[in-house]
Amino acid sequence: MNITVGVLALQGAFREHLHLLQRASEYILKNRLNARLDTTFVFHEIRTAEKLSLCDALIIPGGESTTISLVAARSNLLEPLRDFVKLQRKPTWGTCAGLILLAESANRTKQGGQELIGGLDVRVNRNHFGRQVESFVAELDLPFLHGTSSGTDAAGSAFQGIFIRAPVVERILPHVEGEQKGEEQRQDTVIAPSRQAKGVEARRALSKDVEVLGLLPDRIKKAALKASSVDGEAESADIIAVRQGNVFGTSFHPELTGDIRIHVWWLRQLMQHAEELENSSLTDG
Amino acid sequence: MAVHPQKSSNSDGVATTPDFTVKAGLAQMLKGGVIMDVVNAEQARIAEESGACAVMALERVPADIRRDGGVARMSDPSMIKEIQATVTIPVMAKARIGHFVECQILQAIGVDYIDESEVLTPADEMYHVDKSPFRVPFVCGCRNLGEALRRISEGAAMIRTKGEAGTGDVIEAVKHMRTLMWEISRAKSAYECGGDAALRAMAREIGCDLALLKQTVELGKLPVVNFAAGGIATPADAALMMQLGCDGVFVGSGIFKSGDAAKRAKAIVRATTHYQDPQVLAEVSQGLGEAMVGINCGSMAPSEKMAGRGW
Numbered sequence: 001m002n003i004t005v006g007v008l009a010l011q012g013a014f015r016e017h018l019h020l021l022q023r024a025s026e027y028i029l030k031n032r033l034n035a036r037l038d039t040t041f042v043f044h045e046i047r048t049a050e051k052l053s054l055c056d057a058l059i060i061p062g063g064e065s066t067t068i069s070l071v072a073a074r075s076n077l078l079e080p081l082r083d084f085v086k087l088q089r090k091p092t093w094g095t096c097a098g099l100i101l102l103a104e105s106a107n108r109t110k111q112g113g114q115e116l117i118g119g120l121d122v123r124v125n126r127n128h129f130g131r132q133v134e135s136f137v138a139e140l141d142l143p144f145l146h147g148t149s150s151g152t153d154a155a156g157s158a159f160q161g162i163f164i165r166a167p168v169v170e171r172i173l174p175h176v177e178g179e180q181k182g183e184e185q186r187q188d189t190v191i192a193p194s195r196q197a198k199g200v201e202a203r204r205a206l207s208k209d210v211e212v213l214g215l216l217p218d219r220i221k222k223a224a225l226k227a228s229s230v231d232g233e234a235e236s237a238d239i240i241a242v243r244q245g246n247v248f249g250t251s252f253h254p255e256l257t258g259d260i261r262i263h264v265w266w267l268r269q270l271m272q273h274a275e276e277l278e279n280s281s282l283t284d285g
Numbered sequence: 286m287a288v289h290p291q292k293s294s295n296s297d298g299v300a301t302t303p304d305f306t307v308k309a310g311l312a313q314m315l316k317g318g319v320i321m322d323v324v325n326a327e328q329a330r331i332a333e334e335s336g337a338c339a340v341m342a343l344e345r346v347p348a349d350i351r352r353d354g355g356v357a358r359m360s361d362p363s364m365i366k367e368i369q370a371t372v373t374i375p376v377m378a379k380a381r382i383g384h385f386v387e388c389q390i391l392q393a394i395g396v397d398y399i400d401e402s403e404v405l406t407p408a409d410e411m412y413h414v415d416k417s418p419f420r421v422p423f424v425c426g427c428r429n430l431g432e433a434l435r436r437i438s439e440g441a442a443m444i445r446t447k448g449e450a451g452t453g454d455v456i457e458a459v460k461h462m463r464t465l466m467w468e469i470s471r472a473k474s475a476y477e478c479g480g481d482a483a484l485r486a487m488a489r490e491i492g493c494d495l496a497l498l499k500q501t502v503e504l505g506k507l508p509v510v511n512f513a514a515g516g517i518a519t520p521a522d523a524a525l526m527m528q529l530g531c532d533g534v535f536v537g538s539g540i541f542k543s544g545d546a547a548k549r550a551k552a553i554v555r556a557t558t559h560y561q562d563p564q565v566l567a568e569v570s571q572g573l574g575e576a577m578v579g580i581n582c583g584s585m586a587p588s589e590k591m592a593g594r595g596w
Contacts, residue, residue, distance in 0.1 A: 010558050011317040011338060047559060062314050063338070064374055070336040071558050074551070096314070110333055110373045132311055132375065132397035133420045137303035164310045165375065165397070224303075256295060256310050 001278070002040045003270055006055035008081075009045035010071045012063015012097060016255035017263075018043050021059075024263035033264070034271055041267065049080040057091040057270050058084060060098030060117075062164070062253050065126065068097055069115045078115055085119040086195035089202035091246040091270055092119060099249035100124050100167050105183040105191050107170070118192025119247040121210050123183060125170040128238070128251075129221075135164045138224040140252070142214050142241065145261050159259060161216065161240065161252040168251050169239035172210045201280060204245075214241030214250070246273055308422035308442035311375065311397065312510035315339055315443075315533055319523065319554050320512070322346050322537040325364070326371040328546070335550030339375040339397070341535065342368045347404045347451030347591070348538035348577065357405045359387040362394050369395065377424070382595050383409025392421040398443070400424050401436075403594035404450045404537075413595065416440030426514065428461045428592055430468035430498075431491030433507055435596075438494045444507055446531070447592040448515015451538050453579035455516045455525065457592060462513060462529045469501060476502045506530075515592070518543070518577050520556030520569045527560035544574030 005021060007014045025041040028034055046052050058081075060068070072078045085092045085102065094102040101117045103124040129135070139158035146156075173180055178194035197203045215237040240251045246269070254262040295301050295309065318338025323329045324346060332340050344360040345353065359380050369376045375397035380387035382401055387408075391399050401414050403426055416423040417440030426447035427433035433444045446465070448458030468491065475483040476499070484502065488495040500508050513526030514535035523534045534557055540550045552569040559565035587593065 009317070013313045013316060015316075016313065047562075063316075064314065064318060066333060066374055067318055067336045067338045067554070070334070071554060074336070074555060075558070108373065111330065111371070112334075127373065131395045132307075132422065133392065133395055135307040135311065137306055162306055162310055164307055164314060253310065256306065256313060258295065 001036055001038055001274060002042060003057065003267075003274055004042045004044065004055050005057045005059065005267075005270070006044045006046040006052060007059045007061060008068070008072075008098075009047050010063075010075065010077070011067045012061045013253070013255055014045060014061045014063075017059050017061050017095075018045065020255055020260055020263045021267070024260040024267050027260060027264055028267055033268060036271075036275070039271060047075065049077055052077065052080050052084060055084070055090070056274065058093075060092065060094040060101055061255065062096035062098065065097035065100040066110050066114050069101060073115055078117070081117050082193070082195055085117055085247060087198050087202070089197050089246065091248075091273055093248040093250075093266055095250050095253055095255060096164065096166055099169075099251050100126055102247060102249050103169075103192070104173060104180045105189055106167075107186070107189045109188070109190050113190040116190060116192035118195075120242060120244050120249055121173040121175050121180070122169045122242055122249075123171040123173060123189070124167045126167045127165050128168040128170070129163060129166055132165055134225065135166070136221070136224040137162050138216060138220045140214060140216065140220075140240070142262075144213050144241075145265060159254070159261065160257045162256045163240075163252050166240075166251045168216075169212075169242050169249075172212070172239075172242075175207065175209055201277060208245040210242055210244045212239050212241070213243050213248075214239070216240045304420070305442060309509050311422060312424070312443035315375070315512075316510055317558060318533045319550075319557050320377065320533070320535045321540055321550060322535075323368065323541070326367050328541055329368045329372045329376075331547050332540075332550060333372045333374055335547060336554035337374060337550065338533070339377055340368065340372060341377045341379065341400060341537075342396075343379050346538040346541060348453075348542050349451075350404060351451040351580075351589075351591075359384070359391065359405070362390060365391075365396060366394055379405055380414070381405040382407040383412050383414060385414045388414055388419060388421075388423075392419055396421060398422050398424055401441075402426065403447060403591045407594050413439055424512070426592070426595065427465070429464045429491070430472070430501070431493045432596070433465065433511075434491075434493035434497045434501065437497055437507070437509060441509070443510050443512065445512040445514040445535055448513070448517070449582050449585075450515045450591050451580075452516050452582055452585075453518040453539060453542075453577045454582045455518070455522045456582050458513050458515045458517060458526060459529065461515075461592075462526065462531060465507070465511070466530060469506065472498055472502050473505065516582070517553075518579065519573075520552045520566060523553045524556045524560040524566050527557060533557065539577055542577035544576075549573050549576075
């Protein structure tokens with residue numbers, strides 16, 4: 001079984017993702033974390049619709065989200081990307097700018113708004129933390145990495161969350177068929193156009209609710225920013241990782257660390273997904 | 286829980302501090318993109334709509350600084366703030382070489398990156414700014430490997446070629462990029478043949494830190510992101526610098542000193558993404574109107590060149 005993973009390479013930190021994917025796949029094969037021993041991985045840089053059509057899964061990297069969306073539109077890639085994520089519902093992971101593009105709704109975008117791909121029923125607040133001087137590194141406790149699923153050397157330790165002019169998930173939206181019309185009424189908010197999912201599997205994936213996979217507690221953020229007042233009361237937290245079916249988004253940058261745990265976890269999800277697809281096509285056939 | 290570890294490692298597996306990780310990390314997010322010089326909010330909007338990944342806010346583009354002469358300084362903070370209020374992409378600004386107070390001011394108004402730039406008139410003939418203590422990251426120009434590593438040891442989180450700003454002639458940027466690559470390969474073979482001793486001799490010769498030189502040898506590239514700058518005027522120039530191995534491009538006077546700025550800006554952005562695809566490059570190079578009027582670097586006196594500022 002071969003799994004082809006693309007990394008959108010229009011702008012931003014796509015090489016860093018390819019580098020970690022390579023290391024993560026070597027780790028999986030070396031430690032036989034693949035249930036099926038004939039599993040192989042192929043990784044591609046994606047700049048055209050033709051290349052995208054070869055992929056089973058996609059990463060949209062960190063970068064400048066306005067740039068990625070404008071260049072995608074001018075390279076005739078925006079519609080194929082929407083088809084990939086929403087119509088065919090293939091597994092997709094967005095980091096930082098990628099999370100913004102995968103949101104069904106986003107605010108604080110540039111004048112005149114920006115094009116979104118969509119796929120996650122969330123509203124993202126772009127540059128939530130502010131400008132570069134407010135960028136920070138914080139140690140994250142990510143429950144989905146607990147357990148044996150990613151038994152790498154760093155297993156059990158906190159994950160270095162690198163937040164660079166980062167967005168957060170401001171609100172989980174109710175799942176609706178089609179566009180998030182309610183969101184369109186809001187000031188300074190842009191929404192993604194709708195797509196009908198094709199096929200049983202895609203429709204099943206699309207009907208799933210959004211799960212919160214990671215939180216950044218206020219006290220950790222304040223400590224990372226060396227803020228003077230760290231109050232222990234009334235703990236609030238920002239949502240910094242979400243999943244809806246097979247679409248995954250993180251507001252931080254695992255690709256800027258040397259830590260392969262999330263990439264290993266994600267590749268294992270892809271293997272599971274590929275097996276499910278194979279089994280369902282066998283029973284259907 | 287240890288909230289603020291002193292050491293972490295980046296994607297190259299190199300040990301680094303959290304502060305430096307976020308500084309160098311923003312540069313990694315700019316890769317494959319175009320950073321455009323703009324002198325007002327209107328130009329900043331044109332740049333943003335064209336797909337620029339950041340803008341450089343300054344009062345006069347290098348071509349005008351060259352024409353006007355006199356002392357070129359940091360821009361008026363009110364003009365930078367207006368641009369910050371207008372666009373959502375990162376906003377960079379220039380400070381004079383060695384002028385750490387201009388840098389303090391730019392940090393105070395929240396610019397996303399400071400360019401300690403030879404395009405402005407240098408303020409100190411002994412020292413570049415000590416960049417490590419600042420929370421805002423810095424980009425600096427270089428003509429060769431020694432200069433790049435000296436700036437990194439002072440705390441620069443991003444490097445660019447100096448090129449020759451405000452000329453529209455790409456020859457100097459090409460020369461600086463080729464010099465850098467040639468010196469990296471020379472360091473690699475020195476290390477392979479003569480180990481630490483040979484590398485130490487080379488570090489002394491080019492005037493840089495041994496540890497940084499060794500890191501460069503191990504990575505086969507600079508330890509930070511490296512953009513092209515100085516004289517880039519066309520989509521083909523941008524793609525040329527990308528094919529030579531740059532991570533992205535700065536375009537200074539090349540856009541807003543040309544006939545159809547919006548169209549040229551878009552074309553250079555697309556050329557930087559699809560730099561390996563001659564079909565796309567041919568398409569975007571068509572009908573761009575008048576390019577900026579160039580100055581041939583070969584006909585300039587050494588004293589007219591900006592690249593010689595700094596060391």
